[in-house]
Amino acid sequence: MASRALNNAPHVSRAKREAVERAVRQLGYVPNPTARALATRQTGAAALVVSGEDPSIFADPFFARVIVGASAALDEADLHLMLCLAASDRGRKRVEELLRCRGADGVMLMALREDDPLIRMADEAQLPVVFGGRPVGPAPRWYVDVDNVGGAREATEHLVSLGRRRVAVICGRLDTEAGRARYRGYRDAVLGAGLDPFPPLQGDFTERSGAAAMAALLAEHPDVDAVFAANDNMAAGALRTVREAGRRVPADVAVVGFDDLTVAQVADPPLTTVHQPIEALGREMARMLVALVNGQDPTPLVLPTRLTVRASA
Amino acid sequence: MASRALNNAPHVSRAKREAVERAVRQLGYVPNPTARALATRQTGAAALVVSGEDPSIFADPFFARVIVGASAALDEADLHLMLCLAASDRGRKRVEELLRCRGADGVMLMALREDDPLIRMADEAQLPVVFGGRPVGPAPRWYVDVDNVGGAREATEHLVSLGRRRVAVICGRLDTEAGRARYRGYRDAVLGAGLDPFPPLQGDFTERSGAAAMAALLAEHPDVDAVFAANDNMAAGALRTVREAGRRVPADVAVVGFDDLTVAQVADPPLTTVHQPIEALGREMARMLVALVNGQDPTPLVLPTRLTVRASA
DNA sequence: GCTTCCAGTGGGAGCGCTCCCAAAGCGCAC
DNA sequence: GTGCGCTTTGGGAGCGCTCCCACTGGAAGC
Numbered sequence: 193m194a195s196r197a198l199n200n201a202p203h204v205s206r207a208k209r210e211a212v213e214r215a216v217r218q219l220g221y222v223p224n225p226t227a228r229a230l231a232t233r234q235t236g237a238a239a240l241v242v243s244g245e246d247p248s249i250f251a252d253p254f255f256a257r258v259i260v261g262a263s264a265a266l267d268e269a270d271l272h273l274m275l276c277l278a279a280s281d282r283g284r285k286r287v288e289e290l291l292r293c294r295g296a297d298g299v300m301l302m303a304l305r306e307d308d309p310l311i312r313m314a315d316e317a318q319l320p321v322v323f324g325g326r327p328v329g330p331a332p333r334w335y336v337d338v339d340n341v342g343g344a345r346e347a348t349e350h351l352v353s354l355g356r357r358r359v360a361v362i363c364g365r366l367d368t369e370a371g372r373a374r375y376r377g378y379r380d381a382v383l384g385a386g387l388d389p390f391p392p393l394q395g396d397f398t399e400r401s402g403a404a405a406m407a408a409l410l411a412e413h414p415d416v417d418a419v420f421a422a423n424d425n426m427a428a429g430a431l432r433t434v435r436e437a438g439r440r441v442p443a444d445v446a447v448v449g450f451d452d453l454t455v456a457q458v459a460d461p462p463l464t465t466v467h468q469p470i471e472a473l474g475r476e477m478a479r480m481l482v483a484l485v486n487g488q489d490p491t492p493l494v495l496p497t498r499l500t501v502r503a504s505a
Numbered sequence: 506m507a508s509r510a511l512n513n514a515p516h517v518s519r520a521k522r523e524a525v526e527r528a529v530r531q532l533g534y535v536p537n538p539t540a541r542a543l544a545t546r547q548t549g550a551a552a553l554v555v556s557g558e559d560p561s562i563f564a565d566p567f568f569a570r571v572i573v574g575a576s577a578a579l580d581e582a583d584l585h586l587m588l589c590l591a592a593s594d595r596g597r598k599r600v601e602e603l604l605r606c607r608g609a610d611g612v613m614l615m616a617l618r619e620d621d622p623l624i625r626m627a628d629e630a631q632l633p634v635v636f637g638g639r640p641v642g643p644a645p646r647w648y649v650d651v652d653n654v655g656g657a658r659e660a661t662e663h664l665v666s667l668g669r670r671r672v673a674v675i676c677g678r679l680d681t682e683a684g685r686a687r688y689r690g691y692r693d694a695v696l697g698a699g700l701d702p703f704p705p706l707q708g709d710f711t712e713r714s715g716a717a718a719m720a721a722l723l724a725e726h727p728d729v730d731a732v733f734a735a736n737d738n739m740a741a742g743a744l745r746t747v748r749e750a751g752r753r754v755p756a757d758v759a760v761v762g763f764d765d766l767t768v769a770q771v772a773d774p775p776l777t778t779v780h781q782p783i784e785a786l787g788r789e790m791a792r793m794l795v796a797l798v799n800g801q802d803p804t805p806l807v808l809p810t811r812l813t814v815r816a817s818a
Numbered sequence: 819g820c821t822t823c824c825a826g827t828g829g830g831a832g833c834g835c836t837c838c839c840a841a842a843g844c845g846c847a848c
Numbered sequence: 849g850t851g852c853g854c855t856t857t858g859g860g861a862g863c864g865c866t867c868c869c870a871c872t873g874g875a876a877g878c
Contacts, residue, residue, distance in 0.1 A: 196866095199866085203824095204827090208826080222602075222606040223606065223865075224543075224606060224863085224865065226539060226542045226546075226864080227833090228864080228865055229543075230543050230833050230834070230866095231867080233539075233833075247577070250573055251569045252569070256566070256568060257564050259588065260561065260563055260590065263560075272599075273587065273588050274585050274587055274588075275586050276576075276585075276586070277573065283576070286583070286585075290585075292535050293536065293538055294537075295585070399771055455768075458712055458745075458768070460773055508835070509837095509857095517855095517856075536835075539835090540834035541834080541836075542835090543834080543864070544837080544863055545837095819878100821876105821878080822876080822877075822878095823875085823877095825873100827870100829869090829870085830868090830870105832865105832867090833865085833866085836861105837860105837861090837862090838860095838861085839860090840857100840858090840859085842855105842856080842857070843856075844855085845852105845853095846851105846853090847851090847852085848852100
């Protein structure tokens with residue numbers, strides 16, 4: 193019957209297939225995706241959930257680029273992208289509902305906070321879940337992450353190789369795995385060079401917090417000659433503080449960031465930073481999810497980072 | 506029957522309602538949204554389509570903030586957000602499909618290029634369509650926009666009020682309505698002050714194009730003492746060029762931008778710019794769409810802009 | 819000639835809801 | 849007691865697909 197012709201199933205004669213095609217054109221027939229979804233028990237959509245307590249973290253261009261990558265990969269698998277901002281209570285409720293009633297064929301989870309209830313819910317949900325960036329705690333079954341430890345180590349080693357001896361760190365939030373991993377990488381490199389690591393001075397990944405942390409650093413350790421900031425925003429803030437304090441970058445204080453967002457290129461001086469493949473992160477998350485939806489069992493993926501040297505260090 | 510109890514319909518006795526609720530809890534019953542969608546002919550989702558030939562324009566934090574606003578408003582109406590990046594051919598095909606087969610209850614359209622085929626498709630589609638920002642050409646039936654003309658006028662008048670007499674402009678893409686409207690606003694203000702408007706020197710809304718345009722400007726009109734750039738990215742580029750040319754901002758050249766994104770705050774010097782309510786734009790688009798889905802007939806909306814004075818002018 | 823096989827076809831059942839309709843129950847006025 | 853109008857209840861058609869099953873007829877094998 194018609195259904196077979198439309199889905200190019202076998203056991204359909206050429207004549208019949210053409211007849212159906214003609215009829216489709218004449219009548220302007222379009223299949224109803226909802227009916228198909230009901231019959232096949234597949235919604236044809238994947239959800240990208242961005243957690244975090246503050247909706248404005250989503251304004252970080254990071255997520256937009258993840259989406260670009262994920263969207264392209266989902267397009268290839270003919271899946272729609274549902275975007276869920278789980279910042280508000282309302283938003284979280286709706287994500288919970290989505291997981292319970294299988295409102296999507298699979299879910300990508302990002303920016304989870306520590307002990308995020310979504311982790312448990314995802315665990316109980318009877319549908320594929322891919323994590324973007326490992327959450328704090330035990331590693332989930334399926335995730336895509338970037339090599340935060342390696343990137344931070346490389347960044348710090350670069351500072352050391354420049355002859356710097358008082359290499360400080362401005363950490364990101366330590367209730368995120370990325371924040372912790374980047375501190376570990378820094379620590380590894382400093383210890384490896386026989387230097388003393390600084391204690392984890394914590395920012396919250398914003399420009400402002402980077403500026404504040406840098407001010408504290410300069411006050412407590414006037415002899416600091418290098419800083420690894422756990423992301424570009426904080427590095428930009430640090431740059432500003434150093435400049436305002438009348439010191440030069442990189443002559444007096446060398447600064448390295450992490451992310452390689454636009455801000456790194458337009459900063460003054462342009463920021464040496466750890467490049468991470470953000471679109472690829474989104475793309476690989478989506479591909480992993482598609483594989484799961486298709487019944488395969490992919491393995492977790494850690495994408496490489498790469499130091500990009502510019503003027504700040 | 507059960508359906509009535511679950512949807513709090515009338516004509517259900519208290520006893521029955523409680524019995525149903527108990528059964529639901531015991532069995533862990535969750536209604537199937539797909540089946541509901543098929544029966545009600547409502548998908549429970551709204552699509553946000555971002556057109557434009559380059560997927561990377563989506564990386565502009567502008568869209569992320571629109572999404573934050575739209576997502577919040579859709580949450581309130583219990584609609585899911587489907588995000589469609591219509592940059593690739595594949596993406597455009599899928600949006601077309603979405604429109605034709607009513608894969609969503611309504612669609613929000615943004616970043617349309619001139620003569621974008623989506624405009625016609627949206628017209629023919631039998632479902633509510635709200636435009637975010639007017640497209641070039643005749644105004645659509647339903648849209649939300651910001652007051653680009655008024656904002657540009659105010660920005661330019663500010664430069665004039667500072668005593669500047671050679672007020673140049675760096676336009677955005679003139680194949681977008683925002684680009685054109687902002688040039689009109691500039692032109693109105695300059696003419697109103699009895700000065701000569703500069704011809705529309707065109708950039709493409711990127712930092713790099715702003716820098717290049719500023720270089721051309723300085724070469725051709727060394728006496729320029731003020732610039733209105735049609736967005737912050739280009740203004741930041743202009744800032745860089747002015748600095749590199751050894752001139753001071755704002756002493757020698759005053760610069761005003763448009764958008765009030767993060768880049769305006771972290772620029773050196775911080776950018777005087779036209780603030781536009783981006784989250785509100787998203788929110789109002791979503792609300793307008795919800796109204797349409799509910800059978801109401803809302804009127805187009807133009808949101809006000811506001812000049813935010815910082816150090817650059 | 820007959821059976822055996824299989825590509826091709828038509829007919830429904832079923833997906834899990836909503837919504838309408840008819841029947842039942844019940845109070846009230848006559 | 850009967851008739852009327854109301855709330856409450858159960859039953860089932862229908863949403864538009866997919867997928868299975870039973871059937872047909874022609875080619876191949878004996």
